[in-house]
Every structure is written in C-alpha cells, then in structure tokens.
Amino acid sequence: MERVVRHFQEELETLKERLLAMGGLAEERVREAVRALAERETEHIEAILTGDEPINDLHIEIDARCFKLLALHQPMAADLRTIVAAVKINTDLERVGDLAVNIAEAGKRYVQHPPVKPLIDIPRMGDIAQLMLRDALDAFVRGDVALAEAVLAEDDRLDALKTQIFRELLTFMLQDATTIEPALDLILVSRHLERIGDHATNVAEDVIFMVSARDVRHQQVSESFDPGGR
Amino acid sequence: MERVVRHFQEELETLKERLLAMGGLAEERVREAVRALAERETEHIEAILTGDEPINDLHIEIDARCFKLLALHQPMAADLRTIVAAVKINTDLERVGDLAVNIAEAGKRYVQHPPVKPLIDIPRMGDIAQLMLRDALDAFVRGDVALAEAVLAEDDRLDALKTQIFRELLTFMLQDATTIEPALDLILVSRHLERIGDHATNVAEDVIFMVSARDVRHQQVSESFDPGGR
Numbered sequence: 017m018e019r020v021v022r023h024f025q026e027e028l029e030t031l032k033e034r035l036l037a038m039g040g041l042a043e044e045r046v047r048e049a050v051r052a053l054a055e056r057e058t059e060h061i062e063a064i065l066t067g068d069e070p071i072n073d074l075h076i077e078i079d080a081r082c083f084k085l086l087a088l089h090q091p092m093a094a095d096l097r098t099i100v101a102a103v104k105i106n107t108d109l110e111r112v113g114d115l116a117v118n119i120a121e122a123g124k125r126y127v128q129h130p131p132v133k134p135l136i137d138i139p140r141m142g143d144i145a146q147l148m149l150r151d152a153l154d155a156f157v158r159g160d161v162a163l164a165e166a167v168l169a170e171d172d173r174l175d176a177l178k179t180q181i182f183r184e185l186l187t188f189m190l191q192d193a194t195t196i197e198p199a200l201d202l203i204l205v206s207r208h209l210e211r212i213g214d215h216a217t218n219v220a221e222d223v224i225f226m227v228s229a230r231d232v233r234h235q236q237v238s239e240s241f242d243p244g245g246r
Numbered sequence: 247m248e249r250v251v252r253h254f255q256e257e258l259e260t261l262k263e264r265l266l267a268m269g270g271l272a273e274e275r276v277r278e279a280v281r282a283l284a285e286r287e288t289e290h291i292e293a294i295l296t297g298d299e300p301i302n303d304l305h306i307e308i309d310a311r312c313f314k315l316l317a318l319h320q321p322m323a324a325d326l327r328t329i330v331a332a333v334k335i336n337t338d339l340e341r342v343g344d345l346a347v348n349i350a351e352a353g354k355r356y357v358q359h360p361p362v363k364p365l366i367d368i369p370r371m372g373d374i375a376q377l378m379l380r381d382a383l384d385a386f387v388r389g390d391v392a393l394a395e396a397v398l399a400e401d402d403r404l405d406a407l408k409t410q411i412f413r414e415l416l417t418f419m420l421q422d423a424t425t426i427e428p429a430l431d432l433i434l435v436s437r438h439l440e441r442i443g444d445h446a447t448n449v450a451e452d453v454i455f456m457v458s459a460r461d462v463r464h465q466q467v468s469e470s471f472d473p474g475g476r
Contacts, residue, residue: 104337
C-alpha cells in the first residue's frame with residue numbers, strides 16, 4: 017500500500033510537470049505570435065500557423081494521464097480535485113494554443129497591408145495575458161490561492177486595454193477607409209488576447225477550488241456563495 | 247452492493263438530465279439573443295444581459311454532482327469516461343451561456359444605429375449553432391457516435407457563413423463609413439456564433455471518446471491517431 021501511495025504521488029507530480037510544460041509551450045506561442053505580428057515577420061507567422069502539434073500531443077497525453085490516475089488510484093478529496101482541475105486546465109491550455117494560431121492568422125492578413133499604427137497596446141496585452149497564464153500555472157503547481165486571486169484581478173487591465181484599442185482603431189477606420197481591413201485584424205487580435213486572459217482566469221478559479229474547495233465562479237450572480245473577492 | 251449500483255446508475259441518469267436541462271437553457275438563450283438582435287427588441291436584449299443566473303447555478307450544481315459521483319462511487323471505464331465528459335460538457339455549456347450574453351452586448355450597441363442590412367445569414371448561423379448544440383447533447387445522452395460525427399461535419403457550414411458575412415459587411419464598411427460601427431458588431435456576433443459551434447464540436451468529440459474511447463481531436467496534426475473522419 018505504501019508503495020502504491022508513493023507511486024500515485026509520483027504520477028501526480030509528473031502530471032503537474034507535463035501541464036507546466038504545456039503551459040510553457042502555449043505561453044511561448046502566444047508571445048511569438050504577437051512578436052511576429054508586431055515585427056511583421058511573415059516566415060515566423062507561418063511557423064506558428066503550422067506548429068501546434070506539440071501542444072496537441074500534450075493535450076492528448078495529459079488527458080490520458082488524468083484518466084489513468086482516476087481509474088487506477090480512485091483518489092479522494094484534495095487529490096480528486098487536483099486531477100479534475102488538471103482535466104479542465106488541460107482544455108484551457110489547448111484553447112490558448114488555438115488562439116495563438118488565430119493571432120497568427122490575423123497577423124498573416126495584417127502584414128499584407130501598410131501598418132495602421134505602431135503597435136504598443138497589443139504587445140502590452142500579450143505581456144499581461146502571458147503573465148496571467150504563467151502565474152495561474154505557478155499557482156496550480158504550488159497550490160497558491162493568493163497568487164490565483166492576483167490573476168483574477170489582472171483580468172480588468174486586459175479588458176480596459178481591449179476597449180482602449182477598439183476606440184483608437186475605430187477612429188482610424190472612420191477617418192481613412194484604407195485602414196478598415198488591417199484595423200479589423202488588430203481588433204480581432206485584441207479579442208484573442210482577451211480570451212487568453214479568460215483562460216488564465218479559468219485556471220486560477222480552478223486552483224482556488226482545488227485548494228480550498230471554494231467555488232469562486234459566478235460570484236456576482238450566485239447568492240448561495242460567499243460574495244466579495246474578485 | 248446491488249443497491250449501491252442502482253443508486254449510482256440513478257445518479258448518473260440525473261446528471262445527464264441536468265446537463266440536458268442546462269443545454270436547453272443555453273440553446274434558448276442563444277436563440278433569444280439572435281432573435282432580439284434581428285428584431286431590434288431592446289427590452290428583450292436587456293433581459294438576456296441579466297438572465298444568466300440559472301445557467302450559472304446549473305454549472306455549479308453539475309460540477310458538484312460530478313465530484314460526488316467520482317468520490318463516492320469510484321467509477322471505472324465507460325462510467326468514468328461519461329463523468330469526465332460531463333465535467334467538460336458542463337464547461338462548454340457555461341461558455342455558450344456567456345456567448346449568448348456577448349451576442350446581447352453586441353446587439354445592444356447594434357440597435358443604437360440604423361440597420362446595416364436585413365439580417366438573414368446571422369439568424370441562419372444561429373439556427374445551425376443551436377442545432378449542433380442540441381444534436382451534440384442528444385448524442386451524449388444516447389451515446390450516439392453517428393450523431394456526434396454529424397455534428398462535426400456541420401461546423402464547416404458555420405465557418406463558410408462566417409466568412410461570407412465578413413466579406414459582405416466589409417464591402418458595406420468600405421463604401422459607407424456610417425456602417426462601420428454597426429457592421430463591426432455584426433462581425434463580432436458572427437464570431438460568437440462560430441464559437442458556439444466550436445463548443446458543440448467539443449461536446450461531440452467528448453461523446454465519441456466517451457463511447458468508443460477513441461480520441462478524434464487533433465486528427466489533422468497528430469499522426470499517432472487514425473486520420474479520416476472529420
């Protein structure tokens with residue numbers, strides 16, 4: 017029995033390591049997609065469009081690990097919450113990988129037009145989204161609720177930047193019709209980045225539930241749960 | 247033991263019923279959001295903006311049911327796959343509810359401008375997305391792989407309509423700057439509907455895995471899995 021328990025804990029550690037590896041990959045692809053767009057590097061954009069195999073392979077591998085842990089070890093309480101959180105986080109990270117591809121798709125169209133403006137706020141949104149993702153995964157591995165709650169707070173900054181970008185680009189579009197197409201792609205990119213922040217938020221909420229068995233989702237609407245926090 | 251097994255099967259049936267109820271709610275809210283936008287019903291749009299409590303409550307309830315089933319009954323094989331599928335489907339349905347709110351947000355802005363054009367393709371996208379969602383959930387409840395595969399095939403129609411809508415609206419925007427703002431909101435709505443189709447696709451993929459333990463995700467990129475299908 018002692019040996020089974022040790023084996024389970026080792027497998028759980030490996031699961032966390034693999035999720036961290038996947039998070040690192042997803043984060044890198046977001047960073048590269050935004051950089052390639054901002055610096056108009058066509059070849060680099062192509063590389064992102066075709067390079068999602070490692071993330072997809074990890075997605076399948078991690079899902080299989082979760083099933084194996086649930087089936088062979090029948091974990092309870094905190095361990096069960098950790099594995100179910102891993103199933104959900106795995107899905108979120110895979111979507112982040114897809115969003116990096118979406119950013120590259122918009123980037124591919126964007127570089128076919130003259131630049132609308134120097135890109136400052138979009139790289140800034142990219143930095144925030146990446147940091148949220150990294151912090152949310154660190155919070156998962158360490159079981160750090162305070163860090164997870166800090167991630168939730170960051171989401172407002174991302175939303176504010178998205179609104180600001182939209183207003184600025186709308187002004188360009190209204191003044192000069194030749195900016196409409198490229199500005200549309202920048203608006204889409206800002207929304208993809210906002211969604212990456214949403215996925216980081218999901219991860220952070222899963223971490224809080226995993227550690228404290230406290231459900232912080234839908235706090236604004238669900239009266240049956242402790243309000244406050246976020 | 248006989249009694250425990252019967253109790254487990256009853257709980258599993260209840261879980262499926264609750265997921266169906268949630269799917270029905272999500273579907274209805276998408277339909278109402280698109281209808282309110284197309285018919286410019288401001289009051290109805292407001293009702294959708296504030297009415298996501300029932301879905302959010304179901305989201306938390308279903309998650310709790312899944313945990314309870316995993317913890318108390320330690321299910322194996324097909325039952326385990328069903329419960330993990332339910333966890334994922336629950337997440338997808340909650341996001342569909344959020345997207346209905348997003349459609350209503352765009353609708354609220356849209357009706358403040360004169361209509362860009364009579365809306366035909368957007369309600370059509372709404373119909374397809376809803377049908378995909380309903381079929382995916384029926385496939386889940388019945389364990390119907392053929393129906394789940396039919397859902398995957400529908401996604402291409404949604405993508406084609408989205409592209410067509412984009413091209414048409416871009417033409418309007420380039421010809422008449424006063425259409426830029428409302429056209430932008432229609433483009434966003436078409437993307438929200440596309441994402442609802444993506445969630446239905448996720449559900450369908452989960453059903454296929456649940457029934458056949460066959461992973462159909464990432465078939466285009468992952469050589470280690472049987473190609474073809476989708």
